[in-house]
Amino acid sequence: MPYSFRSARILAQPVTRAETPEIEAVYAGNRELLLLLDRENDPPVLARRFVEHQNLPPRGCPSSLHNLILREPMDSDVIGLLSLYTGYPKGDVAYVGELFLSAEFQGIGLGREAYLSLEAMLRPGPMTRVRVGVGLKNWNALRFWIRLGFMHVTGMSGDRFFGPGRHAFLELQKNL
Incomplete structure (x- = not known):
């Protein structure tokens, strides 16, 4: 089932290959953050992986991956991107792998609105928990997810x- 949702300021739909340049622009606008998060931080590579659904978790199934482009409902400007994997690491867990907003749409509550809309969509279904992986150097994201109720640490990797060029992540969980 392809996931999509609409809120007051966001239209989230499955990404298409034709949207690769727009996805690349979202990643490019977050270049400094990407350098903190992972060894793979090249926007064209990340965009290709996103639109081709290659950003799977270990032993992941492509049909469980839902990569969404986030747009303004009225003028279709790209707000950002969201990656959701259902059934990882357990069948009742939804995993938010990525949530990036274009620089001009940051700091105005759209990330919160996108997540809460996603959560509302997941709530009546078989998912009982949501997990996110957050880079330890990404303090803003840690604050963001904790404020949304992700208080339970389920892992660290x-x-x-x-040190410089080193990366670590916390996996946080919230019950639906």
């Missing part, structure tokens, strides 16, 4: 030692 990444490099063993801190």
